[in-house]
Amino acid sequence: MSVTETANDIAAIADNLRRVRDRIANAAIKAGRRPEDVTLVAVSKTKPSEAVRAALAAGQTVFGENRVQEAADKFPALRTQYRFQLHIIGGLQTNKARDAVRLADVIETIDRPRLADAIEQAMAKEGRAPTLLIEVNTGDEPQKSGVVRAGADAFIEACKARFGAKLVGLMCVPPLDHDPRPHFEWLAERAARHGLSVLSMGMSADFEIAIACGATWVRVGSAIFGHR
Numbered sequence: 001m002s003v004t005e006t007a008n009d010i011a012a013i014a015d016n017l018r019r020v021r022d023r024i025a026n027a028a029i030k031a032g033r034r035p036e037d038v039t040l041v042a043v044s045k046t047k048p049s050e051a052v053r054a055a056l057a058a059g060q061t062v063f064g065e066n067r068v069q070e071a072a073d074k075f076p077a078l079r080t081q082y083r084f085q086l087h088i089i090g091g092l093q094t095n096k097a098r099d100a101v102r103l104a105d106v107i108e109t110i111d112r113p114r115l116a117d118a119i120e121q122a123m124a125k126e127g128r129a130p131t132l133l134i135e136v137n138t139g140d141e142p143q144k145s146g147v148v149r150a151g152a153d154a155f156i157e158a159c160k161a162r163f164g165a166k167l168v169g170l171m172c173v174p175p176l177d178h179d180p181r182p183h184f185e186w187l188a189e190r191a192a193r194h195g196l197s198v199l200s201m202g203m204s205a206d207f208e209i210a211i212a213c214g215a216t217w218v219r220v221g222s223a224i225f226g227h228r
Contacts, residue, residue, distance in 0.1 A: 169198025
């Protein structure tokens with residue numbers, strides 16, 4: 001990307017954020033919900049620190065990153081100037097668990113016992129306990145992270161027993177070529193079944209549908225920061 005293209009993207013971020021927030025509010029009202037009950041997670045993966053600064057300047061305070069190393073490169077310096085929440089939203093390797101616990105306010109992608117072990121150990125070592133979500137592979141796609149549907153209930157119960165109140169909800173990424181609504185509805189039903197209040201679901205292409213299905217966090221990247 002050229003310097004000019006980058007500058008143009010950064011200049012557009014505040015306008016893009018306004019449009020996305022308006023769409024979130026409208027979708028919430030249409031669903032009979034309060035707009036303030038839906039949190040926008042701005043997904044800044046692959047985008048430079050300048051883009052994050054532009055979003056911060058426009059009042060955005062919650063960000064999502066896929067990779068721990070990329071988050072580590074961008075966000076610690078920003079914490080000296082700004083207050084915000086950082087979510088890890090990508091599949092997490094066990095050897096990155098301690099870095100994630102040290103860096104993030106929220107980890108959305110616990111999906112297997114070994115990772116839960118690593119997160120628990122990292123929290124003990126760091127003396128820090130991020131908010132946690134379980135990622136469910138609602139499409140049972142072999143190439144994707146997330147606990148499969150058949151194992152979701154048992155894994156959720158095990159993580160509730162292990163993490164207590166730090167486990168607050170569920171997250172999913174529906175298959176790209178499917179209607180997302182049944183996946184969102186399934187996740188909402190599972191969260192309700194287990195008494196979990198947070199539903200992280202919906203991205204740039206489908207967050208309005210997710211809000212209609214009960215999403216409390218929506219993860220929006222390209223609609224804010226432009227295509228990668």
